[in-house]
Amino acid sequence: MSVIVFLDNKDGAFVKSSLEAVNYAANIASVKGVDCIAVSCGKLSNEVLESIGNYGASKVVSNNTENADNSQIASLVSNLVESNSASIVVFSHDFSGKAVAPRVAAKLNAAIVSGVVELPNFDGGFTVKKSVFSGKAFADYKVNSEKAVLSLLPNSLDVITTDNKAEVIADSSDLGTAKMVIKEFKKKGGEGKIDLNEAELVVSAGRGLKGPENWGMVEELASVLGAATACSRPVADIGWRPHHEHVGQTGVAISPNLYIAIGISGAIQHLAGVNRSKVIVVINKDSEAPFFKAADYGIVGDAFEVVPKLVAAAKALN
Amino acid sequence: MKILVCISKAPDTTSKILFTDENTKFNETGVQFIVNPYDEWYALVRGLELKEQMGGTVTVIAVGGAENDPIIRKALAIGADDAIRIDAEALDAFAVAQEISNYVSDKSYDLILCGKETISYNGAQVPGLIAEFMDIAFASQAIKLEINGTIATIECDVQGGTEVLEANLPIVLSVAKGMAEQRIPNMRGIMAARTKKLEVMPGSGATNNCEVVGYSLPAAKSGCKYIDPDNAEELISLLRNEAKAI
Numbered sequence: 422m423s424v425i426v427f428l429d430n431k432d433g434a435f436v437k438s439s440l441e442a443v444n445y446a447a448n449i450a451s452v453k454g455v456d457c458i459a460v461s462c463g464k465l466s467n468e469v470l471e472s473i474g475n476y477g478a479s480k481v482v483s484n485n486t487e488n489a490d491n492s493q494i495a496s497l498v499s500n501l502v503e504s505n506s507a508s509i510v511v512f513s514h515d516f517s518g519k520a521v522a523p524r525v526a527a528k529l530n531a532a533i534v535s536g537v538v539e540l541p542n543f544d545g546g547f548t549v550k551k552s553v554f555s556g557k558a559f560a561d562y563k564v565n566s567e568k569a570v571l572s573l574l575p576n577s578l579d580v581i582t583t584d585n586k587a588e589v590i591a592d593s594s595d596l597g598t599a600k601m602v603i604k605e606f607k608k609k610g611g612e613g614k615i616d617l618n619e620a621e622l623v624v625s626a627g628r629g630l631k632g633p634e635n636w637g638m639v640e641e642l643a644s645v646l647g648a649a650t651a652c653s654r655p656v657a658d659i660g661w662r663p664h665h666e667h668v669g670q671t672g673v674a675i676s677p678n679l680y681i682a683i684g685i686s687g688a689i690q691h692l693a694g695v696n697r698s699k700v701i702v703v704i705n706k707d708s709e710a711p712f713f714k715a716a717d718y719g720i721v722g723d724a725f726e727v728v729p730k731l732v733a734a735a736k737a738l739n
Numbered sequence: 740m741k742i743l744v745c746i747s748k749a750p751d752t753t754s755k756i757l758f759t760d761e762n763t764k765f766n767e768t769g770v771q772f773i774v775n776p777y778d779e780w781y782a783l784v785r786g787l788e789l790k791e792q793m794g795g796t797v798t799v800i801a802v803g804g805a806e807n808d809p810i811i812r813k814a815l816a817i818g819a820d821d822a823i824r825i826d827a828e829a830l831d832a833f834a835v836a837q838e839i840s841n842y843v844s845d846k847s848y849d850l851i852l853c854g855k856e857t858i859s860y861n862g863a864q865v866p867g868l869i870a871e872f873m874d875i876a877f878a879s880q881a882i883k884l885e886i887n888g889t890i891a892t893i894e895c896d897v898q899g900g901t902e903v904l905e906a907n908l909p910i911v912l913s914v915a916k917g918m919a920e921q922r923i924p925n926m927r928g929i930m931a932a933r934t935k936k937l938e939v940m941p942g943s944g945a946t947n948n949c950e951v952v953g954y955s956l957p958a959a960k961s962g963c964k965y966i967d968p969d970n971a972e973e974l975i976s977l978l979r980n981e982a983k984a985i
């Protein structure tokens with residue numbers, strides 16, 4: 422028995438969403454009274470590997486294979502599940518989780534529930550809550566199979582750390598041949614830009630800004646706050662901003678601590694991708710804009726007057 | 740090129756999300772169902788573009804009852820050649836993927852295209868499950884796809900950027916925005932769709948490993964605190980001291 426959790430890494434460190442997944446897996450393990458074993462693929466320093474103990478894993482199984490594809494990582498994870506007779510496997514519902522978790526579920530004939538937002542409930546069975554309808558509702562899933570793969574929605578739960586270190590176990594098992602070859606990695610945005618998927622603070626703007634030439638103040642506010650930038654769909658569709666900034670039901674779904682919406686009306690499809698943000702600020706010159714109904718703080722005013730004031734105030738704060 | 744596009748129905752994006760039967764069922768009253776946007780706008784259209792470039796066929800497949808036929812006809816109107824509906828009640832993605840892979844296993848499709856997730860259950864599971872059941876390559880969250888002979892070159896969204904991958908066909912893709920542009924069916928397409936072949940196949944008895952037992956709605960916001968635009972600076976101090984968000 423034990424709970425297994427997969428950890429993704431980038432540039433020699435674990436990614437933030439993976440650390441959340443480890444914490445979640447460790448919490449399940451402690452409810453169940455079993456161990457939490459993390460599994461990692463790629464070359465990492467011993468120090469980085471051990472540090473995963475801070476998040477609650479007692480062991481970390483590390484395979485050195487670089488650039489493994491999702492089928493190889495799925496083999497690594499499912500072999501570990503079998504050898505530990507584990508019944509629960511945890512991923513983050515991030516890019517790597519979406520690529521690997523379904524493969525693992527298929528290999529193990531396991532139930533897969535992705536985008537979970539709470540610890541499972543084991544009273545008289547096994548149910549777990551996940552986000553559905555693009556953040557507009559939750560569904561409780563009942564797991565009927567022996568094994569389950571759960572993937573945690575990023576930024577859903579607070580992370581609690583300790584000083585514990587994990588025992589590092591080197592794994593040199595054969596992962597089989599890759600089905601895909603990675604040719605190139607293209608870094609998004611410029612140096613120092615914050616990735617939207619990972620961002621805790623997001624400054625977003627819509628058609629109210631009139632044209633791409635007016636994004637300077639949006640970028641400046643984002644940069645002063647240390648926030649990522651985002652936009653509404655029409656703004657990406659007309660090419661004012663890149664596609665990867667489009668948030669909403671048919672774009673990126675995010676749940677940062679703070680979402681500032683400037684000149685965005687708050688259409689239902691836009692709200693669906695951002696309504697899980699902890700604090701929402703809306704700046705719109707139309708007091709009837711639907712977004713105000715979803716807001717925690719609102720300013721009814723002209724973005725071209727309001728935003729520069731915010732930039733100045735945020736600068737003064739730093 | 741034999742291309743298969745997996746489609747699913749989803750409630751229109753403006754639907755009211757409400758539940759019935761003591762919050763155990765999605766309330767479909769008055770809800771208009773559409774082809775899941777990722778399946779239609781990106782997976783189907785990229786499939787059609789590749790067919791136009793290289794020749795071949797585009798088949799759409801859906802798992803479920805006859806209530807799926809309107810969305811299947813829509814996909815045919817946009818340009819798919821024919822369609823298959825597997826008449827099975829699949830309660831989870833596992834069962835859907837198993838039904839599709841059981842059907843597909845001896846059909847030698849070169850390319851299986853799926854949307855990256857449905858806008859209803861946001862699972863992002865079916866394509867990866869199909870790939871593993873069939874033991875073939877899986878490109879997750881793909882935004883570009885080119886085919887050269889038997890080699891697919893794919894660009895995928897990954898943590899912090901994109902990755903360019905190469906794989907031999909056959910391959911399964913889950914596709915995201917950037918892959919193609921939405922196409923609106925024209926009158927000719929709509930007429931033609933009526934007579935295109937929609938084959939209904941029995942299910943193969945796939946397993947449901949999990950099921951929804953209840954729904955709930957998020958807690959409502961307590962209300963918006965307004966700040967005078969003349970004192971916009973105050974927002975920054977509220978975010979720091981009250982909301983503790985910055």
Ligand SMILES: Cc1cc2nc3c(=O)[nH]c(=O)nc-3n(C[C@H](O)[C@H](O)[C@H](O)COP(=O)(O)OP(=O)(O)OC[C@H]3O[C@@H](n4cnc5c(N)ncnc54)[C@H](O)[C@@H]3O)c2cc1C
Pocket residue numbers: 626627628629630652653654655656667668669670671672683684685686687688689690691694704705706707710722723724725752776
């Ligand atoms: C199937 C489907 C899926 C969709 N998916 C998405 C999605 O994923 N994401 C998404 O964003 N949209 C999506 N949409 C589009 C959505 O319905 C809206 O059309 C879109 O969100 C509107 O973008 P906007 O708020 O930037 O523009 P608008 O609706 O034009 O709003 C602009 C706002 O700016 C305000 N404004 C104007 N000037 C100023 C000023 N000087 N200062 C301050 N405020 C000002 C206006 O009062 C207005 O409220 C989808 C639509 C459909 C049909």
